[in-house]
Amino acid sequence: MDFRNCKMCGRIYRHINLPYCPSCLNDWEEMFVKVRDYIWDNPKANVKEVSDETGVEEKIILEFLREGRIELTTESIGFSCERCNTPIKSGRYCDSCAKKMATELKKGLSTSTSDRSIGRDGKRMYTADRTRKRRS
Ligand SMILES: [Zn+2]
Ligand SMILES: [Zn+2]
Known part of the structure; x- marks a missing residue:
């Protein structure tokens, strides 16, 4: 209860x-x-x-x-x-924050599941990571 x-x-x-x-x-x-x-x-x-x-x-x-x-x-x-x-x-939240947060949430979810199943999503995330690092 x-x-x-x-x-x-x-x-x-x-x-x-x-x-x-x-x-x-x-x-x-x-x-x-x-x-x-x-x-x-x-x-x-x-x-x-x-x-x-x-x-x-x-x-x-x-x-x-x-x-x-x-x-x-x-x-x-x-x-x-x-x-x-x-x-x-x-x-x-405003529309744009709501959209951003939905994207972040999706990312968060695929991060936590990527340990168990590294597939196409894992690759895509790796690429996104590298892009971010290069930019900063
Ligand atoms: Zn009351
Ligand atoms: Zn907002």
């Missing part, structure tokens, strides 16, 4: 798929609806305005955005890529 501290009240609860305990979940859903409706009606609002108008803390709104539950319609002030700080609408 997976026990965690609720992100909202800090109580220990049995984790299923949300970072909140069952009693906070109700409040949380209410806040989510408020924030979503406000953004729906005020597509140009930034995080701070949404927070002021809905009474929902900015960090919770950011949480919704990070989870991709809500999306700002404009790249608004107050929410940006965790890697390069480019303004984004939702999620954690």
Whole structure:
């Protein structure tokens, strides 16, 4: 079983798929609806305005955005890529960082599996390594 501290009240609860305990979940859903409706009606609002108008803390709104539950319609002030700080609408990274990270992840995966099976991928990686060394 997976026990965690609720992100909202800090109580220990049995984790299923949300970072909140069952009693906070109700409040949380209410806040989510408020924030979503406000953004729906005020597509140009930034995080701070949404927070002021809905009474929902900015960090919770950011949480919704990070989870991709809500999306700002404009790249608004107050929410940006965790890697390069480019303004984004939702999620954690901008498109270009997301692409870069997917590539890095693939590379990481083939590095860890290359010990077991050195094939065409191993060769390609070796070439990439040499190119990088020569350039620096
Ligand atoms: Zn809680
Ligand atoms: Zn980025």
